Amino acid sequence: MxxxxxxxxxxxxxxxxxxxxxxxxxxxxxxxxxxxxxxxxxxxxxxxxxxxxxxxxxxxxxxxxxxxxxxxxxxxxxxxxxxxxxxxxxxxxxxxxxxxxxxxxxxxxxxxxxxxxxxxxxxxxxxxxxxxxxxxxxxxxxxxxxxxxxxxxxxxxxxxxxxxxxxxxxxxxxxxxxxxxxxxxxxxxxxxxxxxxxxxxxxxxxxxxxxYPEKKIKKKKPIRKRTLVIYYKKDKYALRQNKERLLSGLWGFKQEEDFEVSKHTIKLGAFKQHYTHFTLEASVVLFEDKEQKSYFSINEIHDLALSGADRKALALLEKYCQ
Ligand code: SF4
The missing domain is CATH 1.10.340.30 (Hypothetical protein; domain 2)
Structure with missing residues (x-):
């Protein structure tokens, strides 16, 4: 043999x-x-x-x-x-x-x-x-x-x-x-x-x-700047279920590309979130709006599945509410 x-x-x-x-x-x-x-x-x-x-x-x-x-x-x-x-x-x-x-x-x-x-x-x-x-x-x-x-x-x-x-x-x-x-x-x-x-x-x-193996030159990840808007009605906050492939099924706050800050907007802070193909740079704001679809209390939000970015936004919201 x-x-x-x-x-x-x-x-x-x-x-x-x-x-x-x-x-x-x-x-x-x-x-x-x-x-x-x-x-x-x-x-x-x-x-x-x-x-x-x-x-x-x-x-x-x-x-x-x-x-x-x-x-x-x-x-x-x-x-x-x-x-x-x-x-x-x-x-x-x-x-x-x-x-x-x-x-x-x-x-x-x-x-x-x-x-x-x-x-x-x-x-x-x-x-x-x-x-x-x-x-x-x-x-x-x-x-x-x-x-x-x-x-x-x-x-x-x-x-x-x-x-x-x-x-x-x-x-x-x-x-x-x-x-x-x-x-x-x-x-x-x-x-x-x-x-x-x-x-x-x-x-x-x-x-x-x-x-070995030969190093690939890493491309710089593109940056996506967004305003993460937490719409609220009394003491409840609007979230929607993601449909995009990456975060499909997870709940999140609304991300706006061209959100106009006014005197009624409350700024909560900012954060970065790294994804495989891009980095999200988000500023988080609170804004009263009674026309969104689904509103939740903070306790109810904790029971939902959220992405890492939305968890960070929630932490800023909780800090503000303390
Ligand atoms: S497999 Fe890796 S650690 Fe092992 S001898 Fe080869 S190069 Fe060295």
Whole structure:
């Protein structure tokens, strides 16, 4: 039988994981596909620490099973997701819960058909929850591959080929978990510790790891200036439910592009909110208007799912009302 040229590295990884792997993470070594899936979705854009400290357990307390997610209105799921950002993830989680009636399919192929599940997440859930031997390709894995194969520029198709070439099909679970741990602790963006890395013996980029991948010149994010107008009627405030894709389903105050400040306008303050593709610079004002659609008391607003920007506006309003 032909020997796998990466066999030694695979052995190193098994040894490394035993000693340094984050085996106590609550979504590892469990029998709940839902919890594995939930962690994968939460971790797509958010750091482990934040997910662990503020969201994972709290979400599971509200929705112990995927069936509970399916049976809840999407507003409740968004409310539980509040503060985690990238709300499309929460809407897709809800859609997937309904589509599957609360039971996830077992194969990566079927998982990839579901809302919001790409190839890497499908492979991760299939591997971690259903023992399918497949590689994953998240940001940490990509960085390791770029460096291991000393590739400066690469598209996802080629990266997948490299991922399939390098992974350990006999121990895919440990290999994939190790890749995530090595990517976050050893083969880091700015300061890789090649001397303690289990890939070191065959890594082609170890002499100058920071050359891989080639840095993209970051475009400056456009700035969107808006007036966030809190229309009020007595002690109630007007909010509307967002329809735009980014924040769809979340409640918010009205954002005006050309709001004219008059002597009746009360200025509450200003803030910045960073989104993936732009930065919002908002000034927040209070203005009496009895013609808006839905008004809420401050207590009622706390029960709604709000975006980060609207939370900041609410904090300014509460400060003013004190
Ligand atoms: S040897 Fe260095 S560059 Fe290569 S994978 Fe390990 S940490 Fe990254």
């Amino acid at each position: 032909q020997k796998n040229k990466y066999e030694k590295i695979h052995q190193n990884i098994l040894i490394w994981y035993k000693e340094y792997g984050r085996v106590t993470l609550p979504w590892r070594n469990i029998n709940s596909p839902y919890e594995v899936y939930l962690s994968e979705i939460m971790l797509q854009q958010t750091q482990v620490k934040t997910v662990l400290e503020r969201f994972y357990f709290q979400f599971l307390e509200k929705f112990p099973t995927l069936k509970d997610v399916a049976n809840a209105p999407v507003e409740d799921v968004l409310k539980a997701w509040e503060g985690l950002g990238y709300y499309t993830r929460a809407r897709n989680l809800h859609k997937t819960a309904i589509e599957t009636k609360g039971t996830l399919p077992h194969s990566a192929e079927a998982l990839e058909e579901l809302s919001g599940i790409g190839k890497s997440t499908a492979n991760a859930v299939a591997c971690f929850a259903f023992d399918e031997a497949l590689p994953i390709l998240d940001a940490n894995v990509k960085r390791i591959l770029y460096r291991f194969f000393a590739v400066k520029v690469c598209n996802d198709k080629k990266l997948w080929e490299l991922a399939y070439e390098l992974y350990d099909k006999n121990n895919a679970y440990i290999y994939n978990q190790s890749m995530m741990d090595i990517g976050s602790a050893i083969c880091t963006h700015k300061n890789p510790s090649c001397e303690v890395c289990p890939f070191e013996s065959l890594c082609q980029g170890k002499e100058k790891p920071l050359l």
